[in-house]
Amino acid sequence: MRKEPVPPVSQPPWLWLYLGLAATRVVPNAVNSLREDWAQFDMVGTDIPEIAPLRLLLVAEAVPMVFLALGLIGVALPGLRRRWVEWRVSAAPPTGGEHDPKHQMLADVQRFVDRHARGVEIRVTAVAGGHARIYPVSWRRARILLYGGFPKLWAQQRPMAEAVILHEIAHRRQGEHLIAGLGSPFSFLVRLWAVTYLVLSVPLVVVVTAEHGWVGNPAMAQLLLDAAAPVQLLIFPVVASWMAELAADDWAARCGNPDAVRRSFLPSPGVPARRRRALSVLDHPPVRLRRTAVPATGHSRFLSLVAWPATVVPAFLVSVAVMVPVTLLTGWLASDQPGVIAFGAGVALDSASTMEILALILLLGWPLLGTWWPRMWEPGGATGTIGASGGTVTRPSAKPFLVASTFPAVIVLGGFLPAPDLPQVDQKRLVEEAHEANEHSLPPQPSVPTTSPLPSAPTTSLPPPASTTLPLPSASMSPGRDPDPDTGNRPDAMGKYTIYWNPPGEETSTRKAEIVLDGGTGTARVQSYSLGEKKMVYIDEDLSLTREQGRWWYAGSNPVARGADVRALPTFFLLGQLNDEWTIIHACTSLDTTTCHLAWGGPDGDDPEDRDRGQFDAAVCDELGRQADHLDGLALENERLADEMLLDSTREGLLEDARQSRDEARDVRQRMAGGGCS
Amino acid sequence: METDDWPRTLAREFAPYEESIAEETVRLYAKGGRSRRSLLRGTGESTGGFDGSAFSGDLVGVLQTLDACGQAVLGVLGHPALSGASTAAIALAAWIDLRCSKRDRGRNDRPDDSGSAADLPPELLREVDLLLQRMIDLLADLRGDRDEARNVSCRLVRLLVENARSGADFVRGLNPSRRGRSRGRRGPLSRWFRRGRTPPRGGSAGEETGR
Numbered sequence: 004m005r006k007e008p009v010p011p012v013s014q015p016p017w018l019w020l021y022l023g024l025a026a027t028r029v030v031p032n033a034v035n036s037l038r039e040d041w042a043q044f045d046m047v048g049t050d051i052p053e054i055a056p057l058r059l060l061l062v063a064e065a066v067p068m069v070f071l072a073l074g075l076i077g078v079a080l081p082g083l084r085r086r087w088v089e090w091r092v093s094a095a096p097p098t099g100g101e102h103d104p105k106h107q108m109l110a111d112v113q114r115f116v117d118r119h120a121r122g123v124e125i126r127v128t129a130v131a132g133g134h135a136r137i138y139p140v141s142w143r144r145a146r147i148l149l150y151g152g153f154p155k156l157w158a159q160q161r162p163m164a165e166a167v168i169l170h171e172i173a174h175r176r177q178g179e180h181l182i183a184g185l186g187s188p189f190s191f192l193v194r195l196w197a198v199t200y201l202v203l204s205v206p207l208v209v210v211v212t213a214e215h216g217w218v219g220n221p222a223m224a225q226l227l228l229d230a231a232a233p234v235q236l237l238i239f240p241v242v243a244s245w246m247a248e249l250a251a252d253d254w255a256a257r258c259g260n261p262d263a264v265r266r267s268f269l270p271s272p273g274v275p276a277r278r279r280r281a282l283s284v285l286d287h288p289p290v291r292l293r294r295t296a297v298p299a300t301g302h303s304r305f306l307s308l309v310a311w312p313a314t315v316v317p318a319f320l321v322s323v324a325v326m327v328p329v330t331l332l333t334g335w336l337a338s339d340q341p342g343v344i345a346f347g348a349g350v351a352l353d354s355a356s357t358m359e360i361l362a363l364i365l366l367l368g369w370p371l372l373g374t375w376w377p378r379m380w381e382p383g384g385a386t387g388t389i390g391a392s393g394g395t396v397t398r399p400s401a402k403p404f405l406v407a408s409t410f411p412a413v414i415v416l417g418g419f420l421p422a423p424d425l426p427q428v429d430q431k432r433l434v435e436e437a438h439e440a441n442e443h444s445l446p447p448q449p450s451v452p453t454t455s456p457l458p459s460a461p462t463t464s465l466p467p468p469a470s471t472t473l474p475l476p477s478a479s480m481s482p483g484r485d486p487d488p489d490t491g492n493r494p495d496a497m498g499k500y501t502i503y504w505n506p507p508g509e510e511t512s513t514r515k516a517e518i519v520l521d522g523g524t525g526t527a528r529v530q531s532y533s534l535g536e537k538k539m540v541y542i543d544e545d546l547s548l549t550r551e552q553g554r555w556w557y558a559g560s561n562p563v564a565r566g567a568d569v570r571a572l573p574t575f576f577l578l579g580q581l582n583d584e585w586t587i588i589h590a591c592t593s594l595d596t597t598t599c600h601l602a603w604g605g606p607d608g609d610d611p612e613d614r615d616r617g618q619f620d621a622a623v624c625d626e627l628g629r630q631a632d633h634l635d636g637l638a639l640e641n642e643r644l645a646d647e648m649l650l651d652s653t654r655e656g657l658l659e660d661a662r663q664s665r666d667e668a669r670d671v672r673q674r675m676a677g678g679g680c681s
Numbered sequence: 682m683e684t685d686d687w688p689r690t691l692a693r694e695f696a697p698y699e700e701s702i703a704e705e706t707v708r709l710y711a712k713g714g715r716s717r718r719s720l721l722r723g724t725g726e727s728t729g730g731f732d733g734s735a736f737s738g739d740l741v742g743v744l745q746t747l748d749a750c751g752q753a754v755l756g757v758l759g760h761p762a763l764s765g766a767s768t769a770a771i772a773l774a775a776w777i778d779l780r781c782s783k784r785d786r787g788r789n790d791r792p793d794d795s796g797s798a799a800d801l802p803p804e805l806l807r808e809v810d811l812l813l814q815r816m817i818d819l820l821a822d823l824r825g826d827r828d829e830a831r832n833v834s835c836r837l838v839r840l841l842v843e844n845a846r847s848g849a850d851f852v853r854g855l856n857p858s859r860r861g862r863s864r865g866r867r868g869p870l871s872r873w874f875r876r877g878r879t880p881p882r883g884g885s886a887g888e889e890t891g892r
Contacts, residue, residue, distance in 0.1 A: 091724050093709070097701060106701055129706035130719045131737035151702060151720060152736025158698035 009119075010257050011373035013304065014250040015365040016177045017243040017311040022078065024358060025071050029236070033068050037061060060229040063203035070192030071240075077188030078181050081139035085146065088138050088186035094126040094148055108154060115165060116147060119258065120172045122382040125149055134164070136185035137171040143382045145175050148185060162263035169255035170264070176254070176377040179247045183286060190286040193240060196233075197285055204230050231325040235318045237285075242314045245288040249307055253299050261298040268294040301403075308407035312362040315355040315414065322347055335426065342426035349422030356418040359411040366408040370401040624680030627671050634668035637661070682844045687851040688740075694840065695833055696739035703740060710744045713857040743837065746819045748855045753812045754841060755859075758849040760805050763842070772801055773842050777809065781835035813838055 040061055077084060088094065097109035109127060116123050122144045123137070132150030139145050147168065157164040174180045183190050211226055256264040268290045287293075296303055323344055330343045365372070641661035648654040682690060692703035699706065709716040723735035747754065762769050813834055820830035841848040853859050 092719070093705065095705065108698055109701055127702055127705075129702040129709055129738065129741075130724055131721055131735040131741075132723045134736055150723070150736060151699075151706065151738040151741065154698040154702065155696065155739055156736070 010254065011369075011377070012173055012177050012250050012254045013257075013299065014246055014253075014307060014311075015362075015369045015372070016179060016247070016376065017362075017365075018177075018179050018182045018240075018247050020311075020358075020361055020365060021240055021243045022075065022182055024361070025240075026075055028357070030068055030071050030075075033064075033236070037065050037068065059203055060207055060226065063200050064229055064233055066196050066199050066203075066233075070196050071189075074182070074187070074189030074192055081141055081181060084186050084188070085138060085140045088148065089126065091186070092128040092130040092132075092148065092150075094128045094146075097125060097127055108157060109149075112149065112157060112164075112168070116168060116172070119169065120145075120175055120381070123147060123172065123175060127154075134167045135171055137174055137180045138185040138187075139181050142181075143380055145180055145380075147171050160263075162260045163267045165259050166255045166263040166267055169259045170251045173251035173254035173258075174247065175380060177247065177250070178376070178380045179251075181380075183244055183247060189240075190244065193237065193244075194285050196237070200233055227325050227329055231321055235321050238318050238321070239314055241285050242311055244286045245292075246307060246311050248287050249293065249296050252293055252297050253307075256297045256299075264297045265294055268297075304403050305407055308366065308403060309410045312359055312366070312407075312411040312414070315351065315359070319348065319351045322351065339426040342423065345423040346425040349420070352414060352417040352420070353422060356415055359414040359418075363408050363411040363415060366404050366411065369404055624675055627675045627680065631668040631671040631675070634664045634671065638664035638668065682847050684847045684850040684854065687847065690840070691743055691837075692740050694836060695743050699738045699740045702738065706738060706740050707744065707855075710741065710748075711855050711857070742820065742823045743833070744855060746816055746823065746834075747837070747852055749819055750812055750816050751852050751856055751859060753808065753815060754852050755849055757805065757808050757812055757838075758841060758845045758852075760802070760808070762802050762805055763845045769801065770842055770845060773805070773809065774839050776801065776806065777813070777835060777839045777842065780810070780813070781831065809838065809842075 041058070097106050097113070109125065113125050116125060124140075124144075124146045125148075126146050127149045129151045131152060132148075134153050134156055135147050135149050137145050137147050153164065153167070156167070171180075174184060208226055208230060252264055296307065299307070326343055326347050327340055330339065331337065335343060638661040641657045641664065645654045645657035645661065648657060688703040688707040689700060692700040692706075696703075706720060709720050720741045721735070721737050757763075763773065816834035816837065817827070817830045820833055821827045824830055841852075
């Protein structure tokens with residue numbers, strides 16, 4: 004056997020890095036965020052037209068998660084995959100021995116394979132395909148399937164056929180055949196997902212746009228966020244696959260004939276031109292790119308090393324492309340955009356750090372690791388020699404790796420910079436705009452506090468984490484650091500708020516009301532409440548739902564946008580403490596309903612507290628009057644019942660109840676008189 | 682030659698490097714439907730490397746041609762003149778050689794001017810000539826090389842004529858639709874119906890089922 008130096012594959016196995024990240028961070032994170040989103044929609048209810056498409060989009064978003072998970076399982080079960088592949092193309096081992104001249108060719112191919120790899124067998128099929136592809140048999144054994152066209156190629160264009168085989172062997176050396184390769188659930192599902200996503204999302208965007216328009220439509224903002232999330236998610240595996248292919252081309256060119264590799268990307272003469280599958284671009288780079296990348300020059304080598312760590316850049320650009328319209332739709336001005344983008348960049352830098360640190364380690368370590376890594380996938384394992392030929396592995400020059408590692412290093416260092424804050428939205432402007440909008444478009448609404456057509460407290464908060472930042476471990480990558488303090492307790496986050504207040508005469512907050520702020524319809528359920536006094540109410544700060552980001556705009560803006568639906572009767576005012584400020588939440592309620600329409604919004608006037616006090620008092624008087632009437636009614640009813648009772652004890656009990664009711668009603672009326680009610 | 686030997690023989694003659702997959706190719710082709718499509722277009726997986734096409738072997742092209750000219754081939758091979766004496770087959774093969782060696786002949790020249798074909802029925806010679814021309818056209822479309830197409834067609838027709846019985850069985854077996862309705866299986870209605878149509882001649886002779 005010939006001893007020949009074997010060059011290592013020129014790139015670290017990014018696919019494995021991605022797979023590791025996917026298994027440990029991407030999938031679990033995304034699953035959590037999807038579950039929370041879904042739960043939120045549950046709370047909003049089903050009667051809102053936008054919810055159904057948004058839910059569908061969530062399904063589309065969930066698909067890549069399922070696929071990634073299945074892909075992971077596929078990697079763990081190479082034997083199953085082999086069975087499937089060989090059944091599908093009815094692959095057969097080359098029969099006949101070497102003495103059989105008919106199989107001389109296959110024996111030649113096998114010998115060629117053995118010279119470059121150990122534990123790789125060939126299989127033949129008559130089915131048409133891309134010449135040859137590798138698939139795993141077990142962790143350390145693999146097979147190369149020779150398609151129907153391969154024998155001809157081997158017979159007539161040997162250097163090209165060898166280049167094809169070498170390309171496949173390069174994948175094996177990287178262990179990538181377990182992830183990608185023939186019959187890979189991973190690649191297949193990535194392609195399938197692209198179709199699913201297009202089918203599910205495009206009609207949704209069209210429908211929502213057609214029905215509700217682009218401008219001022221918070222559902223649109225949500226849709227944009229949801230639509231961009233999977234793109235950001237998939238860009239990483241796609242680029243990793245591309246890089247794996249380019250690296251395999253490069254290795255084949257260095258081990259064999261670079262010309263032959265390049266020639267194999269040209270349309271083959273004599274082979275009827277078949278339409279290239281558009282989707283195959285998701286796992287293989289365009290042929291033109293592959294042709295120009297071989298043989299590698301200094302520049303292309305650097306670029307190919309930097310490409311995967313630099314995937315964060317296009318991912319960030321996608322997030323910018325989404326962030327800008329989303330913030331414009333929800334209260335920021337065009338002049339705020341540089342600040343918004345800077346903030347997004349801060350978040351992106353922060354969330355990319357884990358991936359970049361790993362990429363940095365791989366890049367710096369690859370000159371050493373690259374000689375050891377292929378042993379992982381060969382029978383005999385880490386203790387054996389490399390390559391069936393026992394060929395020595397030449398150690399690659401460390402220089403390009405050092406140069407390339409500056410990129411992830413810069414990103415990692417950038418993550419330590421103080422993240423810029425999000426620009427504040429000018430609330431005054433919003434209120435003014437709201438007034439204008441009200442004067443022009445909304446009919447007068449007596450007894451209703453004018454609600455702003457815009458979120459009253461759009462204070463701040465970016466949509467980010469899960470959806471607009473990088474799909475990698477992102478949001479959770481800054482442990483112990485509140486992702487965005489401003490979004491922590493926004494009133495316009497949809498969700499359950501627990502509200503405490505002091506009942507009359509009590510010092511402590513003992514009673515609890517649960518209000519569901521579900522912005523979609525503007526209805527809210529007040530499950531228990533108390534009336535009478537102006538109470539200090541605060542929103543419990545420990546609520547996890549209030550920390551939910553990404554839906555923050557919804558509850559706040561949507562009910563207001565649907566002004567007519569939230570014609571709130573302000574008989575009950577809730578004061579919520581949010582972001583260290585008291586925010587007034589207008590609410591309505593009455594004694595005999597547990598549901599009220601709830602809205603909150605920019606109050607008229609410069610001082611919300613002062614301006615609202617008058618309304619508040621009037622509303623309280625109103626409510627107290629109703630309460631007193633109700634108590635009187637109860638007393639009358641009890642007296643009437645008492646007349647009909649035969650048993651003295653029962654009658655007395657009822658009369659006692661009536662007396663108590665009258666007393667209470669008197670108390671209430673006294674309180675009303677004391678409080679200045681007319 | 683037996684019918685079972687045909688795949689190997691065809692491969693040896695026309696695509697020697699594909700001998701190891703010849704039987705499988707024929708099996709998948711004869712199965713029709715998805716199996717046949719997979720020979721030409723693959724199974725739908727990503728084709729993976731290189732220019733993204735699905736490459737198929739040369740033998741498939743031969744089978745396609747044979748199948749497309751199936752009716753004409755069966756017409757020639759079933760001719761009474763070939764059914765009895767082997768001398769007729771030998772004479773016809775010699776005629777085919779002669780016919781093919783005159784490469785510069787115009788396509789529409791009268792073919793029956795050679796001495797060796799004197800005792801062969803002229804309509805048989807005409808049918809063989811039409812078959813050859815059709816095959817050359819099909820193969821030239823497939824491979825893009827007219828000379829090679831002529832060469833392959835001549836050898837293929839010669840091989841068929843020399844092994845008329847097994848050749849007919851093989852061609853019949855290539856196409857599921859033809860297998861089912863071999864001689865005598867047709868109902869009277871369809872026989873009557875076919876009688877009413879112009880007999881398959883020349884360009885319209887082949888069945889297009891394999892396309």
